[in-house]
Amino acid sequence: MAKEKEKEKEKEKGLKSWPIYLYVPNLIGYARIMANIVAFGLCFANKNIFTALYFVSFVCDELDGRFARMLNQASTFGAVLDMVTDRVSTAALLVVLSHLYRPCFAFFLGLLALDIASHWLQMYSTFLSSKTSHKDVKDSKSWLVKNYYQHRPFMGYCCIGAEVLYLILYLLAEDEPASVIKVFMAALKRKSPLMFLSLLALPGWAIKQIVNVAQLKTAADICVMYDLRRNEKP
Template identity: 40%
Template sequence: MDNVFLFVPNLIGYGRVLLALLSLYLMAERHVAAGVCYVISGLLDALDGHAARLLNQSSRFGAMLDQLTDRCATMCLLACLCAFYPHRMLWFQLSMAIDISCHWIHLHVTTLRGRGSHKSIGGEGSALLRLYYTSRPLLFCMCGGNELFYSMLYLLHFTEGPAVLGLGLVRVLAWLSAPVAVAKSAIALVQGYGAWAELGRLDIEERAAAKAL
């Protein structure tokens, strides 16, 4: 079957979008149901990639659907956190700006360079980014830890969760995952800096080529 719209990983991607939208609809008040929908949508992110490789159904359409679902879901969760924790609004806004801008410029440069995937890092790219995108365990832990942190902050608005050694489990998980969220933002900044630098080099190359004509 060559209909990319009906590829199994893309069907899973549509399901992720629906679950994310349902989570947003429930997010203001029904935290348990919203959290379940959000987590399942996130977990399906790993499943659609596995299905794409297993069934040889990787596609640019699916990759973009996956990227936009991730970015928009996290952004909407952060927007909710801005309302729940207005005194921390600046930090959530910065997190959104870093996430969106750095991924966008990276994808743009990837397209301009003619690379098949945003996970392909050029020879002048950061060794950190190459490790980040080639190590699936590292990528999973970083993305999962980042989502865990913001999800726990969301749940903490409603409940501390069951007590563990006198501390609420939700609060404990938020503290444990906080360094991962900070590290992921730092990696995004490295990614953004590298993309801007490469875009500048591309301008220089094109101007040099034009002068050589």
């Protein structure tokens, strides 16, 4: 009888969990994943379709947060889904760029490693601090990280700047692998309108990389302090 009751409780928990999977923000997250799968499947075949789908996915990244707040459907699963989708999307784009700009292969992989490590450690330190969101940095020791997450327009500019710059690099890439500087100089000579956008996006991209480094350090400090407190316990 006891085992049967336990099984019934497990079934009830399973049924109760389904609505969370079907929250509107999470449905948007699934749509983002599908858009990215199609986009990266065509990234070397059709630049226009890739750019359109990637941009749509990026816009949906803003929409899922808005719907979560508007519909009161914020969830831990949704937050993790959002971050994983963000990081995988950016990582995949950086891998594509490392292929298109082979002389800068190490540079793009370095950016990928920094992005993944910084955000993963930030998320892990969030759970160690018993917080529900990796954006809860009100007690952060880094004024840059604190201002980044607490001022949405500033964070938005940095995030958009980074993604736009990567997309511009993707669109400017030539058939034969070349360095970023060479491609930029060629686009400058052609007076490509994309160069104007890239100059607007560049500061945001640069700040985001600095934030990633600062975030990596502050998150690592939290992990170390957690270890020290645990070791002090008898």
